[in-house]
Amino acid sequence: MPRKLAFWQGNMAIAMGGIAAGCRFFGGYPITPSSEIAEVMAEELPKINGRFIQMEDEIGGIAATIGASIAGYKAMTATSGPGFSLKQENLGLAYMAEIPIVVIDVMRGGPSTGLPTRVSQQDVMQARWGTHGDHGTIAYAPSSVQECFELTIDAFNMAERFRQPVLVMSDEVIGHMREKVVIPEPGSYPIVDRKRPKVSPDEFVPYLADPADDVPPMASFGDGYRWHVTGLTHNDYGFPTNEPEEIGKKHLRLVRKVERFRDEIVKYDLEQAEDAEILVVSYGCVARSAVRAVREARAKGIRVGHFRPITLWPFPDKELIQAAGQAKKVIVPELNCGQMISEVKIALGCKAEIIPSNLVNGEILRPHEILATIEEVA
């Protein structure tokens, strides 16, 4: 079968990945460096009977997206730094009310308006803890344009499966660079749709979770099931509760539904880690430089490997411990002052020396810079 090829920007690939996953609604607001995602959606969605709406602000963008999901659509919004901050409250509502949506954050430098056109990786902790309150988080970090396409499909599948928001933490470099993309044939990749209620509307208990996966089936407004959506802590019937037993049950399930299936969610990538004495851990655009640096160091005879978390959350800690093997030194290059390094320290802190390598001047870490760090510690 002839392969379908494209030469896309990362942001374009995210939009097309969303559409390939079944996304038919986009609610958004312009912000650099994510605006191309909205622009592609504005052009493509009407062609396939989808809906695009430019809302009055970032908050409205995610609110409309959640609304569309409640009405039965696979829905997505996209933003960057300041916009991601603005979306946090409604992101929390989607976690609490268990509404599947996909949120893209194309990371730029912060805090505040920061560096609209320059890259960073400063939002990875906000992805985990940005909205107030406990919840399970699923967040992907693409490292290529191909992955922008594929991970956006994964993000929709996980959102639908677990009935919650799923994040794609792209960055300015990945979002704006162009690469070859191999577009898979529709049908050649799995597409997950949310579970629908099997009972009649009269028997429907909206938040009664299936014990097999802790996820309640979801009805859509307009399909005959009447139910209540609220950001208040609620019981199985979806109504606000102050009963400690009901509160605990709901709260723990929100966290557990992701934790239980952590092994199925976690994704990572390894490069020459088998006999590594030094391990480099990086993600997103930095991983591209790091992998090249590792290859160059290997050519020089240094036993170094690379570990790339593809899911930032859940963090692949078990896999990292396994991959680190006997490595005594672990370098963590990041475009922030040290965020994911905390997770690396939690996983490996007792076994290896963890060495940060941070850059926060709006530039990307280049291969020779990471190579220099490897040579320094070797």
Add this chain to the structure above:
Amino acid sequence: MPREEIKPWLRTRFFPHIWCPGCGHGIILHAILRSLVDLGKTREETVIASGIGCSSRMPGYINANTVHTTHGRSLAFATGIKLANPELTVIDVMGDGDCTAIGGNHFIHACRRNIDITAIVMNNNIYGMTGGQASPTTPVGARATTAPYGAIDTPFDICRLAEGAGASYVARATIAQPALCEQYIKKAIQKKGFSVVEIITHCHTQFGRKNKRPNPVDNLIFFKENSIPKAKAKEMTEEEKKGKIVIGEFVDREGLEYTEAYLKLIERVRG
């Protein structure tokens, strides 16, 4: 007592409701439900959205598709629901703080977009749920916990705001005129486009106690004595209108409705 045909629309298992005895919100809830029943709407096709506040707890009591969202944002959620499924009848219930303070941006843009949603704004001039703080409709001079010496900022006229922002239907009544409330709500629901019905109600607990109207009956009498029809208001000077509540229909116009426009766009793009 509610009419018999209203009862299936109520989630009575949650009664007694959280509103204070004598609160006006019950009159508005009843007017909304009577309107829906009289228009032959089904519970399955009806969506009631709200934000945060006393009035925003209303959807919990309505046996339809109900969504209780974040403070001020309900119209943005409702916009997503309506655009996704234009067949649904979408009603958004809000308080004055929810609608015109934290939600002011969504409100004016819903008006501008002229999306077929009915906004019912329950204006009691105060933040009731949080304990009586001043809202953007607290009259100048009125006292609130955050305006202990009297409010000094000019309040919004919600109807004029909606008119200026482009709503298709705009009307105002008080809870002292329940039949009028019902009449306006029905017209608002039937109107193709964005409709706003501002209903003046009272919070005797939080506003009344500080402003010499501490019991519900005082407030109803105040509304009756101070409501003036639009036509009469036209003949009055600004000075004479001070402290009065102008009731009536202020806007009733036809305009391009957003979801219809979007569906036409889809047709055009798809050829």
